[in-house]
Amino acid sequence: MSTNASGPLLRVERLRTWFPINRGLMRRAVGHVQAVTDVHLSVEAGRTLALVGESGCGKTTVGRSILRLEQAQAGRVIFDGVDLLELDAAAMRPYRQRLQIVFQDPLASLNPRMRVRDIVAEGMRSFGIGSDESDRTDRVAHLFERVQLDAAQMWRYPHEFSGGQRQRICIARALAVDPQLIICDEAVSALDVSIQAQILNLLRELQDELGLAYLFITHDLGVVRYLAHDVAVMYLGQIVESGPTAQIFESPSHPYTQGLLQAVPSVDPQRRGGAPPLSGDVPSPSAPPGGCYFHTRCPLVMDRCRSEPPPVASQGAVSARCFLAPGSGSE
Amino acid sequence: MEAWVFSNIVVAILITAAVGLTGVVLRSRMWSNAFLSLWRRRRVAIIAIGFYVLVALLDSVSWVGGEQFGEDAVAKYQAQSILDRAFAGIRERSYSAPLASVEFYGGAPLVHPGRHLLGTDLLGRDVLHLALKGARVALLIGGLTSLIAIPLALLFGVSAGYFGGRIDDFVFFIMSTLASMPGLLLLITLIMVMGKSTFSVCIALAVTGWVGFCRVSRGETIKLRELEYISAARALGVGEMRIIFRHILPNLAHLVIITFVLMFSGLVLSEAILSWLGIGVDGSWGQMIDQARDELSRDPIVWWNISAAGSALFGLILAVNFVGDALRDVMDPRTLREGE
Numbered sequence: 001m002s003t004n005a006s007g008p009l010l011r012v013e014r015l016r017t018w019f020p021i022n023r024g025l026m027r028r029a030v031g032h033v034q035a036v037t038d039v040h041l042s043v044e045a046g047r048t049l050a051l052v053g054e055s056g057c058g059k060t061t062v063g064r065s066i067l068r069l070e071q072a073q074a075g076r077v078i079f080d081g082v083d084l085l086e087l088d089a090a091a092m093r094p095y096r097q098r099l100q101i102v103f104q105d106p107l108a109s110l111n112p113r114m115r116v117r118d119i120v121a122e123g124m125r126s127f128g129i130g131s132d133e134s135d136r137t138d139r140v141a142h143l144f145e146r147v148q149l150d151a152a153q154m155w156r157y158p159h160e161f162s163g164g165q166r167q168r169i170c171i172a173r174a175l176a177v178d179p180q181l182i183i184c185d186e187a188v189s190a191l192d193v194s195i196q197a198q199i200l201n202l203l204r205e206l207q208d209e210l211g212l213a214y215l216f217i218t219h220d221l222g223v224v225r226y227l228a229h230d231v232a233v234m235y236l237g238q239i240v241e242s243g244p245t246a247q248i249f250e251s252p253s254h255p256y257t258q259g260l261l262q263a264v265p266s267v268d269p270q271r272r273g274g275a276p277p278l279s280g281d282v283p284s285p286s287a288p289p290g291g292c293y294f295h296t297r298c299p300l301v302m303d304r305c306r307s308e309p310p311p312v313a314s315q316g317a318v319s320a321r322c323f324l325a326p327g328s329g330s331e
Numbered sequence: 332m333e334a335w336v337f338s339n340i341v342v343a344i345l346i347t348a349a350v351g352l353t354g355v356v357l358r359s360r361m362w363s364n365a366f367l368s369l370w371r372r373r374r375v376a377i378i379a380i381g382f383y384v385l386v387a388l389l390d391s392v393s394w395v396g397g398e399q400f401g402e403d404a405v406a407k408y409q410a411q412s413i414l415d416r417a418f419a420g421i422r423e424r425s426y427s428a429p430l431a432s433v434e435f436y437g438g439a440p441l442v443h444p445g446r447h448l449l450g451t452d453l454l455g456r457d458v459l460h461l462a463l464k465g466a467r468v469a470l471l472i473g474g475l476t477s478l479i480a481i482p483l484a485l486l487f488g489v490s491a492g493y494f495g496g497r498i499d500d501f502v503f504f505i506m507s508t509l510a511s512m513p514g515l516l517l518l519i520t521l522i523m524v525m526g527k528s529t530f531s532v533c534i535a536l537a538v539t540g541w542v543g544f545c546r547v548s549r550g551e552t553i554k555l556r557e558l559e560y561i562s563a564a565r566a567l568g569v570g571e572m573r574i575i576f577r578h579i580l581p582n583l584a585h586l587v588i589i590t591f592v593l594m595f596s597g598l599v600l601s602e603a604i605l606s607w608l609g610i611g612v613d614g615s616w617g618q619m620i621d622q623a624r625d626e627l628s629r630d631p632i633v634w635w636n637i638s639a640a641g642s643a644l645f646g647l648i649l650a651v652n653f654v655g656d657a658l659r660d661v662m663d664p665r666t667l668r669e670g671e
Contacts, residue, residue: 067566096568109559113581123567
């Protein structure tokens, strides 16, 4: 399993996933929920990219589209030099082994009628890893140790575990097929803060030991700062700003990113106050506003934002979709 | 193969299956806990159902010959079940009241005075014997029909729910078409076309009865399909068939059991209605009720016939419904999970 030396492990270009709204007898599409409109991402091998945004901005759909759990309409998902969206189901299969996912709700992601040993071994069985069932049992025991679970518990059912343990089982299931990239879809959001920290530490250890890359989908900026090398901020189906974590947190260029960062409660009294955080709701993704998608909520809105979509402006490693961003040439 | 040989084989298979199933239930803590809490809630109803099942089994094991039939040439060379043998040779000439020593009309002395707990019918047959024999027919109708209807409903419901699109449209079209026809007319038509037999009555009841469960299983499959463990299985490259058999069907199992129990009593009642219309199964309680109709207009009334059949039917339906109702609570996946 060699990794293409040139370029990132995963590159997503102009991804678009719209869900048709069908009405009437003939199931004619009368409109679309524009969950993902224009998303560019890249994840380097062994590194973590965090995809952040409010609920309903399309983050989860991006993850599911990459794995082809949802059908994307347009764009490219290039994994190790191959566009996954062009593959048929059979050609996609080997890539499923290299790309895995961990979901938000650990209970809903484990079949209540299966023993956890069978849940973790299912992927091995699917890809023919391990010589026979007893060999797979040994491998499951090894994976349990790796995610710090008691291997003796592998014959139990999912409901007999706590939330944090269940998420470890989900991680073990993803690791079972030896992937290179794991998409963590809100993987710690449903857990208590103390458990969150344990899972995040586990994910970091696994990254160091196995050289895993993560696409970490979250709305929690604290998690982003702790775990991610790079950040992509998403708003209404578009990436509005992306760049290295430190730089984005230090000097956000897009007004939406600024608003998000200000909305994080700070323990430092010196940093309280400042510009008002974001107000209002995200517009409906079935009828996004014209011009810049953010203009309905932007504190710095100009006339031109209402009619003209801003281009992506890049300066250094940071790029932002705003007329006011450095490098857009329109200040 | 003679019908009675086949019936004996079926009984053997059923007993083996029951023993095997008991083993499975005892080994799985989930199922044995479910059964224990059901037993705690509905002890009497479960014992009642057990009694009906026992009677039906006793009436299903049969062989030819035997001393107790003596000179009765017809009975001697026909297969007789254990139940028939227990009631052998106590036939009267005509009606007699429960526990009577003389005939109801005329007052001639009975051959076996005081032995007919529930009296005898027009042909002098023991009513208790007939009522007990009805249990086998009722369980056969309920069981065989469910065995046809539930797999059919699962096949259509799960494939419609899982694959959606055109398959869903197709299944929904069939369901709506069947649902738009009056059930009783469809039943009569089907039985007329296929001819009157136990099997064709079962098929007719299955064809009209599968739609309800099909709708339920389709809805449940749509709900399950969106769950994250199905997505996880897809992301692991697990095939569609394996997803259906490993992830969807086991999570529908509780619905199957609940539906089976609730469907069962409805089917037994439907058969009674069909018998009343003259197209039911021979020897059923419905047929007994149908034949006893005229006796209600006699003077004095011959009441024990219809009340025996009616009570036997009522007892089974009530017991099954009681158990079905409790089963719905016990088998709820949430309580199952906590109780394990």
